[in-house]
Amino acid sequence: MLQLTSRKRETYNVHLTYSLLWESALGIAAITNKKLINTLERPEKYWGEIKKSISDGLLEQLEFVEQNNTWKSLLQILHQREFKDLSEFIIYINGLQETELRFICLPFIGKDYQNYREKAAQGEKSSVEKLVQATANNSFFPTYIEFISQCDIVLLKEHLIQVMSNWYKEVLERDVAETSIILKNDYEAKKKMSNKLTPEELVQWATGGVTYAPEPSVHHVLLIPQYIYRPWNIEADMEETKVFYYPVANESITPNDKYTPNNFLVLKHKALGDEARLRIVKLLSEENRTLQEITDQLDIGKSTIHHHLKILRAAKLVEIVGSKYCLKKGAMELLFKELEVYLEK
Known part of the structure; x- marks a missing residue:
């Protein structure tokens, strides 16, 4: 085919960020995912010891997460802004109005469904049904959408704050210094590499092989390193943005050994x-x-x-x-x- 244009093929911009709050939310997602937990890098014994050591209150909150997939709500909220710490995250949730929180927690499934998402957040049953039908092939979206659309918003706020706070304090803080250094190491390594690679190469390198071609409605890719969910990549869709929570590389875990290969x-x-x-x-x-x-x-x-x-x-x-x-x-x-x-x- 004869090409008559010199315009380059459009691609996306890659942004990088990291935070212990992402690690907390993904840890909550991991321990409540019974189907996937045995495939994670950390052994079953590790997760069993966590469950034995945490408070009854946190165990109860994790059971609620497992029933309603509210780990998705935590991730959706974390995408609203860059939170400096846990206290800022809590203040933000407490300040949200009912419709705002429902809208944020409902998944983005495409521009064509944004109007239904807004109306579902306001309680319109027909819009909730539209979202449920549109996500019928997803393993948990339909029931999650129904839950978010009708749950008691005060109880939802209390749950999200408690499960995030307790996980952070009872689990993450045990290794908070080490985890923070690992995430920072990986973020800086990817940032340095971004000067040498195209956006698509950077995504493929960071994720260990995911080929993500540009899409018309996606202008940004957000790369977020995570340690707790290794070796898996987790993908998510936000408006105009594709998100990859990718596993940190080996050399980020042992940064002082320059001979450790990826x-x-x-x-x-x-x-x-x-x-x-x-x-x-x-x-x-x-x-x-x-x-x-x-x-x-x-x-x-x-x-x-x-x-x-x-x-x-x-x-x-x-x-x-x-x-x-x-x-x-x-x-x-x-x-x-x-x-x-x-x-x-």
Whole structure:
């Protein structure tokens, strides 16, 4: 196709921030997510010891979170402004009017639904139903939307303040100095790297391989480091903004050891340290291919090829688009930059 314009493809701006308040809210989300908790980096024993050591009051609040997914409310509120500390966060919640708090807590699901979101916050049942229908495929949004739209707002305020305050004081403060340093280290590392990478490369590097292409209505990406939810990335949508709560890198945890490589860098090099997988990468650099096409080309058993592709996918070097395997966009170019940064430490 002949391109008659010289205008560059638009992309988004990347912003970075960090806070112990984000870490608190995500810790509350983690311990109340029974389906995911066994997949987190910290062992089941760690979470069990927390539950044994905290007060009955906090346990009761966490049960309420688990029933109603109010961890989402905490994150939504934290996106309203940069809070200096917990006391400022509490003052802000107490100062919100009923409709304001409901609107903030209700999820953003697109510009076309903002009017319904506003009316749902005012108690209009038909708008609540519209939001519920629009989020039917989400695992918890429908019931969460119904809860936020009809709950006692005084009790909701008390709950959000108590669960956040108690978690911060009973759990986070045990390692507050260490956690603060880790988050700051990662924030500064990503800030430094932002001068060397494009916005899309920075998102891919920070998240360990998430490819996020620009969307028409998204002008900003917000990167927030978190330690408690490693190794998972958590994504969220705000108006005009895509949010990634991404896992801090290994070198942010051990900053005094300049020889500690980024865990994603290690995964990628391990994935490439095999002749068959390098052959697959070469094939995919030429064009996207199906599993059968790769098998036929290399004359290796399909189950063996599938195993190699799983390793390449785990290292975020290969992905599936449609029915074909392909190299992740910019993955190889970014790998060279990551190695350069590591060697320059």
